Amino acid sequence: MPLPPLARPVTGLPASESTRQAHQLIRAGHGSEGQRRLAGSRVLVVGADEIGAPLIAHLADSGVGMIGVADGSRLDPWDRYLGLPDAEPADRATAWARVLERTHPFVRTVAEGWFELPRARELVRDYDLVVCAGEDPARCQLVDDVCAEAGLPFVWGSMGAAGGRVSVFWDRHGPGFRDLFPEPPAPYFRGVSGALKVVGAWLGVALATEVVKLLTGQGEPLVGRVMEYDAMAGTCATVPLRPQERAARPAEPTAAEPFFGLLSPEATEAARESTISAEQLKELLDTDAPVHLVDVREPDEYAFARLPGSVLVPQGEFLHADAAAQLPTDRRTVLLCRAGIRSAEVLAVVKRSGHPDAVHLGGGILAWAERIDPEMPTY
Numbered sequence: 001m002p003l004p005p006l007a008r009p010v011t012g013l014p015a016s017e018s019t020r021q022a023h024q025l026i027r028a029g030h031g032s033e034g035q036r037r038l039a040g041s042r043v044l045v046v047g048a049d050e051i052g053a054p055l056i057a058h059l060a061d062s063g064v065g066m067i068g069v070a071d072g073s074r075l076d077p078w079d080r081y082l083g084l085p086d087a088e089p090a091d092r093a094t095a096w097a098r099v100l101e102r103t104h105p106f107v108r109t110v111a112e113g114w115f116e117l118p119r120a121r122e123l124v125r126d127y128d129l130v131v132c133a134g135e136d137p138a139r140c141q142l143v144d145d146v147c148a149e150a151g152l153p154f155v156w157g158s159m160g161a162a163g164g165r166v167s168v169f170w171d172r173h174g175p176g177f178r179d180l181f182p183e184p185p186a187p188y189f190r191g192v193s194g195a196l197k198v199v200g201a202w203l204g205v206a207l208a209t210e211v212v213k214l215l216t217g218q219g220e221p222l223v224g225r226v227m228e229y230d231a232m233a234g235t236c237a238t239v240p241l242r243p244q245e246r247a248a249r250p251a252e253p254t255a256a257e258p259f260f261g262l263l264s265p266e267a268t269e270a271a272r273e274s275t276i277s278a279e280q281l282k283e284l285l286d287t288d289a290p291v292h293l294v295d296v297r298e299p300d301e302y303a304f305a306r307l308p309g310s311v312l313v314p315q316g317e318f319l320h321a322d323a324a325a326q327l328p329t330d331r332r333t334v335l336l337c338r339a340g341i342r343s344a345e346v347l348a349v350v351k352r353s354g355h356p357d358a359v360h361l362g363g364g365i366l367a368w369a370e371r372i373d374p375e376m377p378t379y
Helices: 015-020 031-039 052-062 092-103 117-124 137-150 197-216 265-272 278-286 299-304 315-319 342-352 364-371
Strands: 042-046 066-070 108-113 129-132 154-159 163-169 225-230 235-240 291-295 332-336 359-361
Touching (some): 031 197, 052 092, 137 154, 154 197, 197 225, 278 364, 315 342
Parallel strands (some): 042 066, 291 332, 332 359
């Protein structure tokens, strides 16, 4: 159902902005009032990655007056959208604030740093709505909780390998994130399993469209519905979402563990005293210590970037086959992956199989690239 517009219109638009937005200004049902509402609107984007980047670009290009960007992560090459932001050293939020000041001077862009519990409540109150399509379900749940408390809509998206989903969660009008996910969802790591960048662009545009609809009061926002896109099948469907019996929201928003405790208890325990740093691994390799360096990623990842001297044995061969039994006993096994998650899970299996001295590389090859070999490509 159509909902009242969230944004208050400004009194007028600069001539340059009117010219730039000419096609929106002449659209029936949008016109001057709709464009002036966009100019008076305030949108907080949590996460400026492969989805957040095209989202920010299209919000700015649509004429949103104020865009807050909450993302303190380093800007990586894959975070840029059509060459934006500039490839200068900066965190993602700061990079977007810099570039939009130049390309869209009519838009006020605020670098908000990280979206974290200590200031999450205060942060959302400065905006009309919040958009988040991050990989971390814990952060999405925190966004949902603070938006519900503040009475704001939460425009949500999620990306898989070749598809994605979009919805609008707004407690006063329909179901929320916890209705879609009564149990915490498993995160999808684009840096581990891969993804098509064009899908991120599709999601960014879809999210921006929902934002424009909410701000201007046009159309029917995806409240109580989830839009599902499958790029490989070429299908886009909308399915209903209804309130579920679920635990009440916490009286106070909580800082859930990132990725809801991604490691299993066994992996956590195995890694507790058996994690080495990139510097420690380099020392082992430099002294020609007898080690068996095992990379547990997938073949395509290994082909993209690998440590010299490592051998590839994908995680599944440890979890579902007998790779652990094939490890040598005359050398210390050192396991590694992209970020230290899969290697920790394999470490638990390896230790159970009679290799108590096995260790894994904390932070994976990302840590190695950051601290030891800056020329190593990362993903």
